[in-house]
Amino acid sequence: MVKSDSVTIADVAKRAGVAKSTVSRIINDVPGVKPVTRSKVLQAIEELGFRPNMLARSLKTNMKQQIALAIDDIRNPYYPELAWAVEQVAKENGYRLVLINHYGNAEEELAIIRRMNEMHIDGIIMLSISNPTALKNNINHASVPVCLIGNMGEDVNADMVFLSKTEGLLAMEHLIRIGCSNIAYAGGPKQLHQGTRYEAYDTSLSMNFMKPNSANVYIGTDFSLQTGIQAADYFCSLPELPDGVYAANDMIAIGLIQRLLENKIRVPEDVTVVGVDDISWSTIARPRVSSVSNLTGETGRIAAELLLRRIKEGQTTPLRKVQLEPRLIVRESTVKVTVN
Amino acid sequence: MVKSDSVTIADVAKRAGVAKSTVSRIINDVPGVKPVTRSKVLQAIEELGFRPNMLARSLKTNMKQQIALAIDDIRNPYYPELAWAVEQVAKENGYRLVLINHYGNAEEELAIIRRMNEMHIDGIIMLSISNPTALKNNINHASVPVCLIGNMGEDVNADMVFLSKTEGLLAMEHLIRIGCSNIAYAGGPKQLHQGTRYEAYDTSLSMNFMKPNSANVYIGTDFSLQTGIQAADYFCSLPELPDGVYAANDMIAIGLIQRLLENKIRVPEDVTVVGVDDISWSTIARPRVSSVSNLTGETGRIAAELLLRRIKEGQTTPLRKVQLEPRLIVRESTVKVTVN
DNA sequence: TAATAAAATCGAACCGGTACCATAAAATCT
DNA sequence: AGATTTTATGGTACCGGTTCGATTTTATTA
Numbered sequence: 221m222v223k224s225d226s227v228t229i230a231d232v233a234k235r236a237g238v239a240k241s242t243v244s245r246i247i248n249d250v251p252g253v254k255p256v257t258r259s260k261v262l263q264a265i266e267e268l269g270f271r272p273n274m275l276a277r278s279l280k281t282n283m284k285q286q287i288a289l290a291i292d293d294i295r296n297p298y299y300p301e302l303a304w305a306v307e308q309v310a311k312e313n314g315y316r317l318v319l320i321n322h323y324g325n326a327e328e329e330l331a332i333i334r335r336m337n338e339m340h341i342d343g344i345i346m347l348s349i350s351n352p353t354a355l356k357n358n359i360n361h362a363s364v365p366v367c368l369i370g371n372m373g374e375d376v377n378a379d380m381v382f383l384s385k386t387e388g389l390l391a392m393e394h395l396i397r398i399g400c401s402n403i404a405y406a407g408g409p410k411q412l413h414q415g416t417r418y419e420a421y422d423t424s425l426s427m428n429f430m431k432p433n434s435a436n437v438y439i440g441t442d443f444s445l446q447t448g449i450q451a452a453d454y455f456c457s458l459p460e461l462p463d464g465v466y467a468a469n470d471m472i473a474i475g476l477i478q479r480l481l482e483n484k485i486r487v488p489e490d491v492t493v494v495g496v497d498d499i500s501w502s503t504i505a506r507p508r509v510s511s512v513s514n515l516t517g518e519t520g521r522i523a524a525e526l527l528l529r530r531i532k533e534g535q536t537t538p539l540r541k542v543q544l545e546p547r548l549i550v551r552e553s554t555v556k557v558t559v560n
Numbered sequence: 561m562v563k564s565d566s567v568t569i570a571d572v573a574k575r576a577g578v579a580k581s582t583v584s585r586i587i588n589d590v591p592g593v594k595p596v597t598r599s600k601v602l603q604a605i606e607e608l609g610f611r612p613n614m615l616a617r618s619l620k621t622n623m624k625q626q627i628a629l630a631i632d633d634i635r636n637p638y639y640p641e642l643a644w645a646v647e648q649v650a651k652e653n654g655y656r657l658v659l660i661n662h663y664g665n666a667e668e669e670l671a672i673i674r675r676m677n678e679m680h681i682d683g684i685i686m687l688s689i690s691n692p693t694a695l696k697n698n699i700n701h702a703s704v705p706v707c708l709i710g711n712m713g714e715d716v717n718a719d720m721v722f723l724s725k726t727e728g729l730l731a732m733e734h735l736i737r738i739g740c741s742n743i744a745y746a747g748g749p750k751q752l753h754q755g756t757r758y759e760a761y762d763t764s765l766s767m768n769f770m771k772p773n774s775a776n777v778y779i780g781t782d783f784s785l786q787t788g789i790q791a792a793d794y795f796c797s798l799p800e801l802p803d804g805v806y807a808a809n810d811m812i813a814i815g816l817i818q819r820l821l822e823n824k825i826r827v828p829e830d831v832t833v834v835g836v837d838d839i840s841w842s843t844i845a846r847p848r849v850s851s852v853s854n855l856t857g858e859t860g861r862i863a864a865e866l867l868l869r870r871i872k873e874g875q876t877t878p879l880r881k882v883q884l885e886p887r888l889i890v891r892e893s894t895v896k897v898t899v900n
Numbered sequence: 901t902a903a904t905a906a907a908a909t910c911g912a913a914c915c916g917g918t919a920c921c922a923t924a925a926a927a928t929c930t
Numbered sequence: 931a932g933a934t935t936t937t938a939t940g941g942t943a944c945c946g947g948t949t950c951g952a953t954t955t956t957a958t959t960a
Contacts, residue, residue, distance in 0.1 A: 228946055239910045244948060254908065254956095271703075274678045275624070276946035279615045280915050286658070286680065294640045294647070295840075304635050307661055316679060318626070319659040321647055338614045339656060340626065340680040363611070445844075474844060481846070500637075504785075504814060506821075506846050568916055579940045584918060594926095594938060616916035619945050 227268045236264035247272055284340045287527055288318040290332050292348040297471070297499040298516060302369075305520030306345060313528050315342070326351040330358060337363035343527045345369065367527040369519060371541075379526040381519055381542040387512040388420020390548045391466045391494045394510070396428050398554060400464030400492055404436035406451035406476055407468030408443035417468045417496060436462055443468060448475025455491075456483055463491060470495035470502045473509050477553060493553045496546075507552035515544050567608045576604035587612055624680045627867055628658040630672050632688040637811070637839040638856060642709075645860030646685060653868050655682070666691040670698060677703035683867045685709065707867040709859060711881075719866040721859055721882040727852040728760020730888045731806045731834045734850070736768050738894060740804030740832055744776035746791035746816055747808030748783035757808045757836060776802055783808060788815025795831075796823055803831060804894075810835035810842045813849050817893060833893045836886075847892035855884050 229247075233240045238261060245253055246261045264270075278284045289306050291299050307317040318341055322328040329349055336344060344362075347369035349355060359366050360377040371382040395403050405421040418437075425432045438454045440447030448467065452475070455462055467473035473495030477487050487493055487507055495502060498513035522542050529540075569587075573580045578601060585593055586601045604610075618624045629646050631639050647657040658681055662668040669689055676684060684702075687709035689695060696716050699706050706718040735743050745761040758777075765772045778794045780787030788807065792815070795802055807813035813835030817827050827833055827847055835842060838853035862882050869880075 229948095230946075240947080241911075241949075242909060245909090248948085252908065257908080271675075271677050273619075273946050275615060275619045275680060276915090277948075278680075278915095279613075279619050279917085279946080280948045282915085284615070284680065293644065294634075295644050297640075297840075300634045300637075300640050303659065304633065304661065307634070307659060311661075317659050319643065319647060319657050321644065321651075335611075337611050340615060340618075340624065478844075478846065500635075501841060501844050504841050505844055506818065569918095570916075580917080581919075581941075582939055585939090588918085592938065597938080613916050616945090617918075619916080619947085620918045622945085 227270050229270070229272065231268055232261065232264045232270045235268060236261045278340070284342050285314055286316045286318055286339075286341045287524070287531075288320055288332075288336075288339060288341045288344040290320040290322055290329070290344060290346040292324040292350075293321050294319065297501055298497055298514075301500070301516040302347075302520040305517040306524045309521055309524035309528070315528065322348075324348060324350045326354060329355060333358040333362055333366070343367065343531045345523045345527055365527060365530040367523050367530065369523050377539070379530055379540045381522045381526060381544065383514050383519070383544050383546050385416060385420070387496045387514065387546040388417045388466070389424055390512045390546055391496055392420055392424035394494055394548055394550070394554065395464040395466060395492060396424070396430075398464070398492060400462075401430070402433075402436070402460060402462045403430070403464040403466060404438070404455055404462035405466050405468070406438045406440070406448060406455075406472050408440050408447055408472070410439060421466060440472070443472060445471050445475035448472035448477075449479045452476045452479030452483070456480075456485070461485070461491065465491060465493045467493060467495045470497045470499045470509055470511050473511070473553070474501060474505045477505065477507065477509065488552065488554050494548075495553075498549055502551070510551045510554040511549055513547045513549050515546065518544060567610050569610070569612065571608055572601065572604045572610045575608060576601045618680070624682050625654055626656045626658055626679075626681045627864070627871075628660055628672075628676075628679060628681045628684040630660040630662055630669070630684060630686040632664040632690075633661050634659065637841055638837055638854075641840070641856040642687075642860040645857040646864045649861055649864035649868070655868065662688075664688060664690045666694060669695060673698040673702055673706070683707065683871045685863045685867055705867060705870040707863050707870065709863050717879070719870055719880045721862045721866060721884065723854050723859070723884050723886050725756055725760070727836045727854065727886040728757045728806070729764055730852045730886055731836060732760055732764035734834055734888055734890070734894065735804040735806060735832060736764070736770075738804070738832060740802075741770070742773075742776070742800060742802045743770070743804040743806060744778070744795055744802035745806050745808070746778045746780070746788060746795075746812050748780050748787055748812070750779065761806060780812070783812060785811050785815035788812035788817075789819045792816045792819030792823070796820075796825070801825070801831065805831060805833045807833060807835045810837045810839045810849055810851050813851070813893070814841060814845045817845065817847065817849065828892065828894050834888075835893075838889055842891070850891045850894040851889055853887045853889050855886065858884060 229240050229243050233243045238257060242257065243261055246258055287310055289303055294300065294303065303319060310317050318339065320332060322332060329351065333355055341364060343365040345367045352372050356376050366378040368378045368380045369382065371380060405418060407418050410418050422432050435458060438451040440450055448471065451472065465476060467476055473493050477493050480487055480491055485491055495509050495511040498511040502509035502511050526540055569580050569583050573583045578597060582597065583601055586598055627650055629643055634640065634643065643659060650657050658679065660672060662672060669691065673695055681704060683705040685707045692712050700717040708718045708720045709722065711720060711722040745758060747758055750758050762772050775798060778791040780790055788811065791812065805816060807816055813833050817833050820827055820831055825831055835849050835851040838851040842849035842851050866880055
């Protein structure tokens with residue numbers, strides 16, 4: 221906090237009896253300085269405790285060594301893992317991470333894209349975008365590269381990494397293979413990005429010659445624990461209790477399972493439950509929740525790598541899209557010996 | 561990504577037929593510009609799509625509108641809540657958040673403090689410091705204000721927010737009041753900051769005229785789930801199973817409980833367990849874990865407020881220390897009807 | 901040793917804003 | 931209307947680095 225931070229490259233230059241540019245060369249390891257000069261300058265730097273002002277450097281070079289990650293809420297258990305992976309890659313490449321929560325608020329999302337150049341960042345990774353179409357145009361005119369997590373289609377000027385939309389199919393397939401015959405779906409609003417998970421329910425049933433039953437579908441207001449709890453209550457109120465539930469995410473699955481247990485319904489014996497996301501809670505909750513992993517860490521790593529590469533390459537190379545395949549992880553919420 | 565980002569304040573000035581300084585005045589809402597000039601300039605800004613370059617501004621003003629939060633690992637369930645609270649306050653005040661994981665690595669911690677001025681930040685909040693004494697001197701010479709979470713003593717030039725070290729006492733008191741007579745402790749290394757939680761075990765027992773029994777103390781290698789599992793195995797191997805366990809944190813408590821249940825030991829009927837931290841998992845795990853809340857969100861909020869205030873005030877005002885009181889939250893892992 | 905080539909260093913413009921002083925324009929007062 | 935204040939705007943140095951052409955120093959060659 222000592223004010224002494226005012227020692228500049230000019231001070232060093234004067235002290236060492238050289239020009240500013242020479243000092244600059246040395247702190248940037250530019251070849252072509254006589255060893256004797258170098259050591260003179262290094263000594264001066266040492267003596268004065270000089271630390272280059274990165275702002276000044278950035279102003280000239282236009283490299284800030286920072287990238288942003290815009291997510292909807294770090295408290296959502298999916299994100300810490302993602303943020304961690306991104307920060308890891310960033311750090312390995314000498315970048316820092318700016319974390320932004322947009323709370324799935326379309327206005328905030330827009331503001332982030334529009335005001336990107338006001339932030340000290342070289343690029344941004346964004347996900348959980350609630351209103352993609354509204355953002356597309358702005359992304360295309362963004363002042364720094366954008367990397368999106370989630371498939372936003374073709375006409376967006378951004379690298380992307382996303383999962384095949386097979387999570388739902390994997391989950392459904394698992395339930396069916398296990399022997400469930402009366403499968404239900406519990407999810408949040410269909411229009412949100414996770415909403416597409418609903419489609420797998422219908423698709424998978426028809427692909428397996430099972431008749432969809434709209435009474436077996438519970439659509440809550442969000443993708444939270446609370447929705448799971450409400451879904452459980454709803455399913456319990458049905459004339460026939462489903463024997464398998466495909467939950468749109470693990471939070472819902474966990475809430476659902478807990479409520480079923482409270483109602484003395486056994487999981488997986490009476491009802492089998494599979495979730496999606498494989499958040500860490502799924503290993504903690506009892507029974508442990510079978511889940512389709514969306515490869516969080518992998519996704520973050522790849523997004524960061526794509527972004528950093530884009531920052532280096534600029535627009536010279538074509539856009540890249542990386543598609544990952546989700547993976548089912550079987551745990552106790554679906555492991556049952558008997559088949560109905 | 562369009563390169564057009566080169567429109568500067570000079571371009572606007574030329575277009576509007578005024579001086580740079582006038583434009584600057586307008587974008588900074590400095591009073592004393594004729595309305596007609598203002599609108600002329602605003603129009604030019606609009607037409608050119610001008611966005612001020614914050615780097616240039618920061619270089620002159622030395623305000624970056626960014627603060628950093630250095631924690632050990634965002635994946636640790638305690639941190640998302642904290643990071644969220646900090647980001648909230650930051651955002652409300654027009655600041656962004658830079659997130660740094662130091663993994664409890666003393667060298668990284670030191671590097672963060674020493675290279676602070678190379679980051680684009682106006683201040684930093686730091687916690688989970690593994691080697692406080694090594695950092696003190698560097699903190700005192702830091703180039704931006706530091707706010708510490710955790711009590712680092714007197715001779716540190718930093719605002720602080722920390723909890724009274726009564727978590728342990730609260731937890732122990734609860735077990736004792738509930739009727740436990742053979743209480744055990746499960747924790748991580750005693751030298752780490754959470755290690756002080758052990759002391760409450762001894763203290764509390766003697767304060768209540770109960771004899772500490774060193775066989776009832778399990779010290780693991782860290783504060784993880786794994787340690788809890790190992791502790792459970794250890795306690796089960798004792799001639800007499802404890803009737804209450806005070807776990808140094810919730811992760812340990814959760815691991816411990818799960819392993820006890822696997823061993824057909826009921827919680828809380830056979831063994832009562834209380835943790836510390838009140839992480840969100842404690843509400844998810846079954847039975848829900850009674851825990852002493854360390855007021856995560858509150859802590860983050862206050863830290864951010866202290867830091868921002870310090871940034872505004874500079875060194876003109878005395879250091880501030882805020883001490884919070886932990887609070888016990890009773891859940892199913894300790895609610896039992898019968899008393900042994 | 902002088903002429904030439906290569907290497908090292910200097911100097912100044914520049915990045916894009918801010919801030920302060922000087923000046924011009926408008927408003928107020930005799 | 932002319933002098934005096936007040937208000938609005940212009941001009942420019944500055945923040946602390948980088949960059950690149952110009953210049954000096956050193957090494958090479960004749």
